[in-house]
Amino acid sequence: MSSVDIQRTERNTSFDAVFSACVLQAFAKVLGQSGSQATMFHIDYPRGVGSAGELHARLLKLFGEIGARTIEIKVIQGLSDRVRGLPSPRDDDSFDFSTAIKRAATAYGKGGQT
Numbered sequence: 001m002s003s004v005d006i007q008r009t010e011r012n013t014s015f016d017a018v019f020s021a022c023v024l025q026a027f028a029k030v031l032g033q034s035g036s037q038a039t040m041f042h043i044d045y046p047r048g049v050g051s052a053g054e055l056h057a058r059l060l061k062l063f064g065e066i067g068a069r070t071i072e073i074k075v076i077q078g079l080s081d082r083v084r085g086l087p088s089p090r091d092d093d094s095f096d097f098s099t100a101i102k103r104a105a106t107a108y109g110k111g112g113q114t
Contacts, residue, residue, distance in 0.1 A: 022078030052101035
């Protein structure tokens with residue numbers, strides 16, 4: 001593995017850790033401790049969730065559109081606190097969780113860590 005691949009892997013791993021922390025924080029803020037634990041069990045998080053799209057699909061199935069969006073916005077708010085250059089999300093029809101996660105990962109990979 002080249003040094004570029006190693007650096008890219010380290011950045012991605014670091015972003016994954018930040019993303020996971022933001023998801024857990026969002027669960028706690030919206031659902032409380034017991035609700036967070038129950039949700040993590042039902043969606044098999046983090047072990048069974050491999051992407052933002054998959055997390056979105058599982059949250060949508062469990063909570064419906066409004067509940068999933070509420071949690072996803074909290075996740076992005078947490079990321080915007082930790083990743084420079086990432087705007088806070090707006091709760092409107094233009095909000096797309098997967099796109100926001102891709103933007104956050106790109107900004108983080110370009111040195112946007114706070």
